[in-house]
Amino acid sequence: MKLKFWGARGSVPAPGPETNRYGGNTSCVQLTLDDGTDIVLDAGTGIRNLGLTMQHDCTLQILLTHLHLDHIQGLMFFEPAFDPKTELNIWGPEAPEASLEDRIARYISSPLTPIEVRELPCELSFKDSPTTEWEIGSARVQAAAVTHRGPTLGYRITEGDLSVCYLPDHEPALGASLVDLPEEWISGFELAQGADVLIHDCQYSDEEYASHIGWGHSRLTDTLTFAHRAGVKRLVLFHHDPLHSDDFLDAFMGAAVEGWTALGGAPDRVELAVERRCIELSAATA
Amino acid sequence: MQRPLELILARNLLSSLSTPAFLVDRDGLIAFFNEAAGALLGKRYEEVGSMSAAEWGETFGPLTADGERIPFEDLPLTNVLRRGKSAHARLHIRNATGDSHEIEASALPIVAAEIPRGAIVFFWPVGEE
Numbered sequence: 001m002k003l004k005f006w007g008a009r010g011s012v013p014a015p016g017p018e019t020n021r022y023g024g025n026t027s028c029v030q031l032t033l034d035d036g037t038d039i040v041l042d043a044g045t046g047i048r049n050l051g052l053t054m055q056h057d058c059t060l061q062i063l064l065t066h067l068h069l070d071h072i073q074g075l076m077f078f079e080p081a082f083d084p085k086t087e088l089n090i091w092g093p094e095a096p097e098a099s100l101e102d103r104i105a106r107y108i109s110s111p112l113t114p115i116e117v118r119e120l121p122c123e124l125s126f127k128d129s130p131t132t133e134w135e136i137g138s139a140r141v142q143a144a145a146v147t148h149r150g151p152t153l154g155y156r157i158t159e160g161d162l163s164v165c166y167l168p169d170h171e172p173a174l175g176a177s178l179v180d181l182p183e184e185w186i187s188g189f190e191l192a193q194g195a196d197v198l199i200h201d202c203q204y205s206d207e208e209y210a211s212h213i214g215w216g217h218s219r220l221t222d223t224l225t226f227a228h229r230a231g232v233k234r235l236v237l238f239h240h241d242p243l244h245s246d247d248f249l250d251a252f253m254g255a256a257v258e259g260w261t262a263l264g265g266a267p268d269r270v271e272l273a274v275e276r277r278c279i280e281l282s283a284a285t286a
Numbered sequence: 287m288q289r290p291l292e293l294i295l296a297r298n299l300l301s302s303l304s305t306p307a308f309l310v311d312r313d314g315l316i317a318f319f320n321e322a323a324g325a326l327l328g329k330r331y332e333e334v335g336s337m338s339a340a341e342w343g344e345t346f347g348p349l350t351a352d353g354e355r356i357p358f359e360d361l362p363l364t365n366v367l368r369r370g371k372s373a374h375a376r377l378h379i380r381n382a383t384g385d386s387h388e389i390e391a392s393a394l395p396i397v398a399a400e401i402p403r404g405a406i407v408f409f410w411p412v413g414e415e
């Protein structure tokens with residue numbers, strides 16, 4: 001299994017000289033399975049660059065966690081979607097008010113975009129992510145509702161003995177103390193438990209979180225506590241705040257390592273997601 | 287087993303309220319009660335943990351005005367869980383030291399994606415503001 005980050009920023013793209021190293025594109029992670037299947041996690045602006053590298057005459061799977069703009073904005077600029085040879089399956093959370101396609105069509109429609117969803121040339125299907133495990137290629141996929149704003153899913157993708165958990169927008173500590181809450185009562189716990197890699201929301205520093213409680217994102221301490229309690233082998237901090245410059249994130253990384261080692265974690269098992277960086281996963285390295 | 291998100295959020299909400307309340311899962315198990323409810327019952331949730339309706343009944347009631355236990359089948363809450371309707375009732379409960387209190391209780395079903403997940407029950411002692 002191989003992971004590649006195409007966008008690690010949260011909320012809104014943040015291009016510019018001060019964010020060059022960590023990157024300014026919003027949420028998009030490519031997960032390539034050993035059988036060659038590509039699973040794309042979210043379709044933030046990072047998916048545009050991913051699309052430029054992809055073959056078109058194949059079946060692509062996009063798993064959307066939710067429909068906030070920073071997770072779907074790149075769909076309109078995903079080159080394979082404009083090729084009739086591409087088969088594109090988009091999975092996402094169901095909501096009582098409208099189908100996944102209709103909710104996405106609110107963005108891909110006039111006057112916000114020059115074309116409508118139904119005009120995309122690829123062979124397109126929208127599917128509600130099942131509540132029970134299903135298969136994509138050689139992987140098993142699990143989705144579960146997690147604490148954010150509005151219907152939001154987290155995913156766990158397992159291939160063989162390796163598993164990746166993706167929780168880009170998640171505030172499990174809202175109204176709860178992650179230190180002593182029983183596991184069954186922690187949002188997202190089952191998805192993350194024992195994962196080889198956990199990609200988790202870490203939008204705020206502890207200081208910033210005080211004025212952002214209930215916004216649907218995590219502060220550093222809560223992300224570390226969640227990952228530690230879930231017993232993950234490797235933690236990737238994700239969904240960087242658009243206000244956080246590279247210099248800020250360098251210092252944030254220092255604080256993350258300090259907090260992680262204080263919980264008993266190894267310093268090389270926590271990192272910040274960096275755009276275009278790859279993580280190769282094999283049973284030996286996990 | 288992971289609890290459904292709606293129950294997790296309900297617990298988080300109840301644990302930050304001073305209104306006595308408890309949470310029931312879809313099988314009728316008392317899944318959580320908050321500190322305010324614990325103060326009335328004379329036990330903290332952490333002390334008793336999750337309880338079946340039968341265990342809860344033996345410990346806390348509810349009871350009729352004559353001190354008779356009300357069977358689970360006859361509880362307004364059972365209706366809430368089975369039929370997805372709200373209920374409001376005046377009942378007696380017994381706290382951990384054996385004292386009986388009259389309470390008013392309101393129960394509301396928690397339904398998400400048209401699937402019943404459980405119920406929230408708010409209650410407060412009669413005669414208190």
Ligand SMILES: [Zn+2]
Pocket residue numbers: 010011027068070071168169239
């Ligand atoms: Zn987001």
Ligand SMILES: [Zn+2]
Pocket residue numbers: 066068148149169216
């Ligand atoms: Zn979001």
